[in-house]
Amino acid sequence: MPRLWNETIEAHRRDVHAAVVDAAWRLVSENGLRSATMSKIAEQAGIGRATLYKYFPDVESILVAWHQEQVGSHLGHLAGLAQGEGSARDRLRCVLEAYALMSHRSGQHAAELVAHLHRDESVAQARTQVLGLLTSLLAEAAAAGETRGDVDPAELALYCLHALSAAGQLSDEAAVHRLVNVVLDAAEPPRLSEPAAATLPPTEH
Known part of the structure; x- marks a missing residue:
């Protein structure tokens, strides 16, 4: 078979x-997980059911494919931000904001889908990769005195992820940015208490 024909196929x-x-994904995001049936997916995609079954055996496999594509795309974006320009703290902020906005924009139906696909190994693998990425950034920032060094970077990374999971329940992106600021404040180096003012003897007149 000619190469051009193969490439076209x-x-x-x-x-x-x-x-x-x-x-x-359109069906799930607009109407919830139960709305995604093979018949409706075929109709939305503009193909026949017979053609659809040549590509996927069931709805579950389609959703797994969608989720894996999203995971790969998000991980690539976060890794690019982590390796970008600026101080470690600046890059940390970029990564935290991007992660929080991803969680926020995914919305309720995406959370429902992720819960449905909890058996998918890519979920655990992605979480491990994000944790590793944050741990490295926090360790770099701590070494530069930009974040606290009294907490293990891996523990602090875990805290950040747990805290930012609330982004999916926030009303707007302004609230997401406020949450990121709270998380960054928690990662700030501990402030030393100011020394008490010396007591001066009364001035003689």
């Missing part, structure tokens, strides 16, 4: 795959 398959995954 492969491109068509990628397009159909992407259309199916996007259709499934």
